[in-house]
Amino acid sequence: MTEKPSIPKGTRDFTPVEVVRRDFILDTIRKVFTRYGYLPIETPAMENLSTLLGKYGEEGDRLIYKILNSGDFLSGISRDELTHDSAAKLSFRVCEKGLRYDLTVPFARFVVQHRNELVFPFKRYQIQPVWRADRPQKGRYREFYQCDVDVIGSGSLLNEIELIQITDEIFRDLAIKIVMKINNRKILNGIAETIGESQRMMEITIAIDKMDKIGPDLVNRELAGKGVSKSAIDKLQPILFLEGDSEHKISELQKILSQSKIGTKGVEEIYGIFNYLNTLSTHSPVELDLTLARGLDYYTGAIIEVLTAQVEMGSIAGGGRYDDLTGIFGLPGVSGVGISFGADRIYDVLSQTNGFPDDSESSMTLMFANFGEKEEKHCLTLLEKIRKKGIRAELFPDPVKLKKQLAYANARNIHYVALAGESEITGNYITLKDMVSGEQWQVKLDELIRKVSGA
């Protein structure tokens, strides 16, 4: 039986160059997380469906990969129930487990389950793949890495500051220029409350978001179309036309939202963040953006999104504060704040800007050519000494024509080839070939080690 092999749509194989580049991103992120005192956790790829369902909206439930129960998966289901129309409902009865859809819900589940072992505030990071049965398209995969960092159990704004510092440092280390957009859910609630439309916070935010593109007339028409009252729209106008830098906007908002308790709290929080930032030397600009809402329901305070102007692309990181994420698992009233870095989008940015470090770091340093059994043994003992110096080195496994061996060395980007044939062994030296410059030397072992390790 011969099949033409393939992999599921929306998934990817990673070749060596791709793994090395992806790991460069993950390692950079991990190093910064660690420097700020965050600890790693990991959760299983499979979670109970009861943990996952209802946390991502109806659309999300549909996009969770479900794992068929082992054995008689139809057990307990009558034949009358087995109809095509009820497939969606049935899927939750033939499956008890699903694949991780994000890292936030498993984190909340983890915190509740391990609360007695954890020290709060708990600062954790988690770097693992997630799976979504989304329609695959350019830049959107069905298996992709998320890198989440969260602190849970502290309401202090210092945590928001720390996440901004972490974000700044990660993208500085990756040499990607970014802008951090920041907003606060309480401000959005305050705006809706102030204009008398508390229930329509999302619609109003979406409309504000279109100001730049379609102008105030069309925005107002859209709001009216969504049922926002005339007087509310009138009250919204000064907010639509807020201009100037973040600090000016904040002081204006302070006046506009002065009658809304929640709005005032939001302005205070945003003010606090900018106040701290002024004393720090973060590089990336941080801008108040009142049009920023972020879709997820669980945010209750600061929200952050990271954009790069270097490449046409959506946000490459984002997050915010949530006041009751663990409530659904039985641990209410624990505030947390976190941010998630999209490793795949960052990969795409660095690909397009040629931002990856030189691949040679990941490739082989030295190869011994193979001249046959007697020479092999000589080379193996030399190799033992060379590897002990931490040098990446190998012996070509077959005594084929030298030309073929050199072609292999070239294809693998091997920097140096060592020849230790009969005359070299007799003369007690090694011929060393620099495959990049074409130079060639006759050297002793210690000289070879010096040259090859660039010392």
Place this chain on the structure above:
Amino acid sequence: MTEKPSIPKGTRDFTPVEVVRRDFILDTIRKVFTRYGYLPIETPAMENLSTLLGKYGEEGDRLIYKILNSGDFLSGISRDELTHDSAAKLSFRVCEKGLRYDLTVPFARFVVQHRNELVFPFKRYQIQPVWRADRPQKGRYREFYQCDVDVIGSGSLLNEIELIQITDEIFRDLAIKIVMKINNRKILNGIAETIGESQRMMEITIAIDKMDKIGPDLVNRELAGKGVSKSAIDKLQPILFLEGDSEHKISELQKILSQSKIGTKGVEEIYGIFNYLNTLSTHSPVELDLTLARGLDYYTGAIIEVLTAQVEMGSIAGGGRYDDLTGIFGLPGVSGVGISFGADRIYDVLSQTNGFPDDSESSMTLMFANFGEKEEKHCLTLLEKIRKKGIRAELFPDPVKLKKQLAYANARNIHYVALAGESEITGNYITLKDMVSGEQWQVKLDELIRKVSGA
């Protein structure tokens, strides 16, 4: 709604200490793989079921986790077919994808699919989790890491030697004492052929395996029970009683198997390996073990298993040579050899022998206590300078009682606590507390950095 959260049976959460320890194992393995010139690849968690099915035997097919098709998964199945009895068969019609069961079959699929991009011999390693719907028990999980290293496209024995060197080096770096058992499938075939029972290779190997435990009489009775002929059993006796060191056994086998072509080839291969090993300085003993068979059908040459005497436990690594793994995917005649390291069993060995390095490496170095807003800002600027030196440092996020902050520092194994309150700020110094020794100093920033970084 409040649920008591849990995870699926046989899966595990990894707490920070566990992640750090597991990564210590994976990093050690990865470093050695890299030093020998192996390149990393990764494959998707989900493979098409057509790729996986039929590769692991009937039992294996049952143990593959299957992912329910999205949408109407009953599509194309008539109501008459939906019966409980046919659940096993139906599972392959309502599911097109399954979770990775090992790293070997995805690797074979990868090699065939990417053959035009790869340089042969292709030396790859792969460190990823796999999933099996096995009955969970002590030391056996449904999600666990495999660390595979293979070279494909070369029949040279030097590859076997290299894998033995790699194994030796990994366990030396992990400080686990091991014995490598080695055998050759061709020898096992040769023995069966020589005694005239070519078809009963596995039964004969299993019987030989019991010599130590039950003695020759019961072994012979078992063989007879399995239908092995009297004359075959007679011919087997000299092999059962082979004693002495590996080299003696090999020279005896050479005579015993001289009439079997495949057996002679196997002896030559084993001889070749020991011959090379004599010139090398590997630390771990390598022993010929004629009772070693390894279950997997695809092995055709050398087979290796790694045992440790330090802990009661099955093999912690194992592998062998296969001559036609990629044939099933349409690329016949490519020989390869590989070995797989069981990270979870290695974890258990190191846990039982207290073999993990000091955890303090993974924990925080320095924490600033929080005295309130004014002091916070002062600490944040100090922290920027401290982190630039690569020191792991944090500021406690809330200005709660110092006692509570110190309890947190203790619980997190933080080595140093820095106090920078009002009097410190005025006096332009920092109070530094060594949480381990209890000592306390008044220092300037550069002195603090020196002390904390152990310089």
